[in-house]
Amino acid sequence: MKISKEAKIGLFAFAMLIVLYWGINFLNKNESLKRTDAYYVTYSNANGLQRKSPVMISGVAVGNVSAVELSGSGSVVVTLQVSAQHKLPVGTTAAVGSGGLLGKKNITLALANGSSALHKAGDTLKASASDGDIMSMAAPIAGKADSLLAQLNSVAADLHAMMSAQNQANIVTSLSNIAALSDNLNRAAAELSSIAAENRKGVSAMVSELSEASSNINAISDNLKSNNEEVTSLIKNADATFANAQALSATLNRYVEQGTLLSSMQNDSLYVNLNCTVNSLNALLIDLKNNPKDYVHFSMFGGKSKRK
Numbered sequence: 001m002k003i004s005k006e007a008k009i010g011l012f013a014f015a016m017l018i019v020l021y022w023g024i025n026f027l028n029k030n031e032s033l034k035r036t037d038a039y040y041v042t043y044s045n046a047n048g049l050q051r052k053s054p055v056m057i058s059g060v061a062v063g064n065v066s067a068v069e070l071s072g073s074g075s076v077v078v079t080l081q082v083s084a085q086h087k088l089p090v091g092t093t094a095a096v097g098s099g100g101l102l103g104k105k106n107i108t109l110a111l112a113n114g115s116s117a118l119h120k121a122g123d124t125l126k127a128s129a130s131d132g133d134i135m136s137m138a139a140p141i142a143g144k145a146d147s148l149l150a151q152l153n154s155v156a157a158d159l160h161a162m163m164s165a166q167n168q169a170n171i172v173t174s175l176s177n178i179a180a181l182s183d184n185l186n187r188a189a190a191e192l193s194s195i196a197a198e199n200r201k202g203v204s205a206m207v208s209e210l211s212e213a214s215s216n217i218n219a220i221s222d223n224l225k226s227n228n229e230e231v232t233s234l235i236k237n238a239d240a241t242f243a244n245a246q247a248l249s250a251t252l253n254r255y256v257e258q259g260t261l262l263s264s265m266q267n268d269s270l271y272v273n274l275n276c277t278v279n280s281l282n283a284l285l286i287d288l289k290n291n292p293k294d295y296v297h298f299s300m301f302g303g304k305s306k307r308k
Helices: 005-027 134-162 165-258 261-265 268-290
Strands: 036-043 054-057 060-070 076-083 093-098 105-110 124-128
Touching: 036 093, 054 076, 076 105, 165 268
Parallel strands: 036 124, 054 105, 093 124
Antiparallel strands: 036 076, 054 060, 060 076, 093 105
């Protein structure tokens, strides 16, 4: 039996339609080829929910929305197709949520804990408000963002007003003045460094002179210490001479009081002693006057004059 060309084209087109239908369902994760159970949920507002919107349990797709219909009372009846292998305990709730920032809606099933009874296909699930809607959470943030943008616009306007031609010129002038001030400070710092370097030399010389003067003072002190014995010996000799003179004066006074001065003067030994004492005293005074360095002497440089 010969098949016409038109029949071949028709069979081919029919096969392609089947493949296309299966491919579309596969790409949309439609599991219609598997056994599913239908459930119903009634909402007061669908919130943009559409057919083919996914049905999620703990973030995993277990089905999709097969119908979104408006009832006579104004409520929205949504039909869910859930894989038969997922059983829903009694008390499970269905909430409309958002799956991303683009606003794609889905239904999230919250399974009831501790319930052994299971919903049957065709049961109506309890609707609940979604607390995981990203867009609803983003609404307050959007409001704050609008307020922030308004404030930023105000700040930008103020900055634009501040950056007028006159203000720009003033800013340039201020920057120039700051640069000039910086140069002046640098020059002042250089001059201070130069002055400090010059004064450092003078201070060093002054310190050297003070050190030399201190050495001379130490030499004078040493000379005074070394001459201390000579001065002491001179004082002792002078004390002895004055003591002899006082003794002589006392003897003369005694002779005068006794009236025997003339007779005593005739005594050769007294005359001789008195004459020797006076001669010694005169010789001592003359030598002290002519040669004072022999008795008291000191030098700024520690030298000692010697009598030739």
